[in-house]
Amino acid sequence: MKYIVLGAALATALTTAASAQEVTLGRFFGACEDAGTDTSASVGEACIIQSIINAASAEIEGVTVNTLPTDWGNYYDQIIAAYAGGTPPDIHVLHRHRVPQFAGLGALADLSDDLAAAGIDVNDWAPAALDAVSYNGGIYGVPMDFHANLWHVNMDLMAEAGLVDDSGAPILPSSPAELLEHARMVQEATGQDYLAADFAQFPIGVRLVLALMWQQGANIFDGDTATIDNEAARNSITAMTQLFDAGYANPQLNYADSQQAFLNGEAAILVNGTWVVDFYTAEAANADVPLANYYVADFPTLFDEGATWADSHMWAIPASLQADEAGYQAALRVLAFINDHNIDWARTGHMAVRSSVLESEAYAGLPHRAEYAGTAAIARDTPPSENYGAIQDVLNRELQAIWLTGKPIDEALADAQAEVQDLLDR
Incomplete structure (x- = not known):
């Protein structure tokens, strides 16, 4: 009986793994091979963001995240080439100043109508954060910081x-x-x-x-x-x-x-x-x-x-992914996870974008924060x-x-x- 139970469990695990929705994620921030999944222990941009991504892949049921790290200096050339070739990542990081370039060409998904259902509260974003991801009346990303x-x-x-x-x-x-x-x-x-x-x-x-x-x-x-x-x-x-x-x-x-x-x-x-x-x-x-x-x-x-x-980092989804409902919903779930971990990303030194984080004791207690409060x-x-x-x-x-x-x-x-x-x- 024990072997039957173990066999059934293994079969279930293999089936889940086989049916997991893979989400590709493009980012810069540098590489970190041993980030793990503890989002509160990592140090430095590369390891903090990778720990958040690793945790998302481990904790979001039915979703795996495949990180595609690139060099900061070549990042936009690579992302533009990926769009041109019809193979952009399902999620990718973007600076505020690049939103007009990408959204203006129709490359980015307008997330306005889908964020609430994904568990992302736009009302919790600081006004400047909402402004950073907005373009011509639409919301084209989930903000991650002010830097x-x-x-x-x-x-x-x-x-x-x-x-x-x-x-x-x-x-x-x-x-x-x-x-x-x-x-x-x-x-x-x-x-x-x-x-x-x-x-x-x-x-x-x-x-x-x-x-x-x-x-x-x-x-x-x-x-x-x-x-x-x-x-x-x-x-x-x-x-x-x-x-x-x-x-x-x-x-x-x-x-x-x-x-x-x-x-x-x-x-x-x-x-x-x-x-x-x-x-x-x-x-x-x-x-x-x-x-x-x-x-x-x-x-x-x-x-x-x-x-x-100053500028802002945000996460965007290609407009083309909206044709794949399962892929699009999986990408939104990853964005919601990153949004939920805004305090962890703020440990880098970046300023948080969520009002609930900005007003928290945990945020106020971060090192040196009072020194550059202005x-x-x-x-x-x-x-x-x-x-x-x-x-x-x-x-x-x-x-x-x-x-x-x-x-x-x-x-x-x-x-x-x-x-x-x-x-x-x-």
Whole structure:
């Protein structure tokens, strides 16, 4: 009898596995081979998101999730190619600024009428989160976070330079002139750079310049008109190049090298995003890592008004999947699971999108959260544009030409203005 029971159980398990609906999921965030399914124990973007996905695959009855990780730098090229070939993932991550590009072509499913039945409460999303996934009256994704550029601070170097106030917080600059003065103080006191960032690879430098332009009430385009070649852009770029020219920052650092310089205690400030807060917190607790006294600060106001670059990650479903009812419903169930685990994703350092999470004690208790509580109020982004990706590429190329090859600022801005205007005219 025991063998009959075991045989029946095995047959049931095999039947369930064979009939499980596979959901393919495309994402960036990096690879994590040993994430497991404990969504509260993983550390870092790659492992936290993979643990959530693994848990979804393990816990959602009749659904398995097959992750298709890709490199961040090539992600959109691969997703666009997958759509063109008729084989997009059943679910894929998307930035807010890319919604007009994909939804504008009809590539994304409008989820508006199906979210409630899937167990996703749109009313629990913060208004800005709902706005992030909305386009022309439809809802084209499930938001996962708000993320923004922060100033990550080595408090030991700042203390050596006398840039810590009586409350123990870092003293940050309030003007380009003060930025240069603080940089001088750090280098003279410690021999280290004042500021590090990825100026040579991904568009971190673009986001930094955008923040400084927004602080002056300017932007890079207005509707279909490029507005790059102006004094606000010159002021913003000059604020950075003066650091390079004085030897207080290295424009040749890429993403990995700038991060390592900060962890090695070779820079007092690292400009990077919310996504690394929990990783740097863990690194600072490691006795073998030179960074020991870590602080997270809002992006400082160097001009007239507070502003920092910000965006949102969300999960979208291809419109083509709606023809497969079973596949579409399975994808919605995975999105509901990820939405339910918003607090786990927020452990990265990203800002949560659900009001119930934002107001919870668990969220308030996350490390360093109070130090950059003002970031949400100064978060900014460019206007929606179907050509944002190409515009960002132009700006990244021209800015890198300024600080890596010595291209004159006026010439670079004129070239960027012409190229972006051509993109907006298409």
